[in-house]
Amino acid sequence: MYAEERQQAMARSVAERRRVSVAELAEEYDVTTETVRRDLSQLERLCLVRRVHGGAVPADALAITEAALSDRDRLHTDLKDRIAKAALALLPPSGSTIILDAGSTTSRLAGALPHDLRVVAFTHAVPVAARLVNLPLVEVHLLPGRVRTTTHAAVGSDTVAALGALRADVAFLGSNALNESHGLSTPDPDEAATKRAIVGAAQRVVALVDSTKIGHESAIRFASLAEVDTVVTDDGIEDADRSMLEAAGVEVVVA
Structure with a gap:
């Protein structure tokens, strides 16, 4: 055949x-x-x-919809915990500036930050900010904008403008999907615009993406693979997907 x-x-x-x-x-x-x-x-x-x-x-079995944050937070919790812990090794030194994107995995990363780390942290996500404020040495900045009920994250022109004025050492980014041709993508255009602005504001971009999202695409691309420095994922990643990312110049960290 x-x-x-x-x-x-x-x-x-x-x-x-x-x-x-x-x-x-x-x-x-x-x-x-x-x-x-x-x-x-x-x-x-x-x-x-x-x-x-x-x-x-x-192809018609999955509508292009966006799960609520509370629903996503209950999915693949073990993978997300492992990814968040592995991402700790990619934190910049004390005194640096970081951006934390909205999402269940980035929220876990915020909760896992060491208490002796002194950084300036910007986020547009209310749940992420709520975790960061408990860290005594972290200077927290919550970005302005309209807060979406789905993700509990600020989006819109004010958010994008605020990010446009920033220059961070590292951005930790979430994504609904990742594949070779479409890059990193998400269903909502406002969310995509904010993520695109985060990418543009960072010297180094680290994407936290569990293996179940790799090889798929969502409606709106916010970053190409060339714009991502590192992908932190879990050991469920297929060998072909890992090779694809590395061939695109992306560092792959497997939790």
Whole structure:
């Protein structure tokens, strides 16, 4: 069977069964799991399927919606804790300036900061600021803007303008999705504009992205891979995805 024939058969199988795992497809078509992942990536580019962790679903099965922060905070908590702890090694020295993006993993990082670290910290996320204010040596700046009920983070022209006046040593950034062609992306345009401004305000950009988000894309790109210095993820990352990131010049730290 030629690759094109196999991919068409896979697309029909996903459409009929609504969810198919990589392992099932590998056994069904007598190919390696790596071949299946490449086939699914090609089908996703053609908008025939959408990749999910461990397999694929029909392209129309997942609406482009944004989960509330409270819902996201309950997902993959062990992975996020490990990523936050690994990111501590990337903190700049005392006296530096950092930016912390909104998100459940960056909020965990804020809660894990050492008490003897003296930094100036900017954030547009209310939950992140609430954790930072408990650290005696951290000078906390909460950025202005309209606070979204979904993410509890400030967005809008005031937020973007405030970030435009900043120059931070390191920004720690979250993302809803990451893939090779679309970079880092998120569903909401206001959130994307704020994240884009964070990227522009930092000398070094560190993205905290668990492996379930890698290989996927959301509606609006806010950064290309070339704009990211380091991705901190977990050991669920596929070898092909790690190689892709490293080939793009991105340092990969596996928690």
